[in-house]
Amino acid sequence: EDQVTQSPEALRLQEGESSSLNCSYTVSGLRGLFWYRQDPGKGPEFLFTLYSAGEEKEKERLKATLTKKESFLHITAPKPEDSATYLCAASGNTPLVFGKGTRLSVIA
């Protein structure tokens, strides 16, 4: 059964304190690994798609990386507006499977 596990469940950072979020996946025939941002009461906002191990993508303070078993979302010098839930999802032979997300709080 395809599974996506994210850790930690919640993360509290001071503004400027860099960190990483983890996404472990077990998916048959991985077609893509996705990162989304979700604000409270809103739908997920697309951030990145990664397709193969070793691939990296960046957007502002966010950088996503992919290995054969995990993906990391690195947040460099976060700001309070980066506070949100970050969702990881994997697409394989079955429809998109989501993790439960990491709730990030960035304190000024």
Added chain:
Amino acid sequence: GAVVSQHPSWVICKSGTSVKIECRSLDFQATTMFWYRQFPKQSLMLMATSNEGSKATYEQGVEKDKFLINHASLTLSTLTVTSAHPEDSSFYICSARVSENIQYFGAGTRLSVL
């Protein structure tokens, strides 16, 4: 990026009534749309895949007669929760497939059944 509009954003209804939620792709055509359900602090759970012009494909455990899906055009899919009960209260989110590997999501609909 592509825009997916979902309406309404919040609905309150009485137990036993039906509620329709609309999902529209505003600037692209979507032959495939998806409907998800999300409980607080939980992941998105796929309910069904909606294909334009054909019957929806439901995930295991999702009642077809309770959650009616219609995808009558390339830009509109609807989810109707029939005879809603309090246990149907949840956050429902639709998405539209832009390409093979990319989906864009609507803003979600919070359903509260009294």
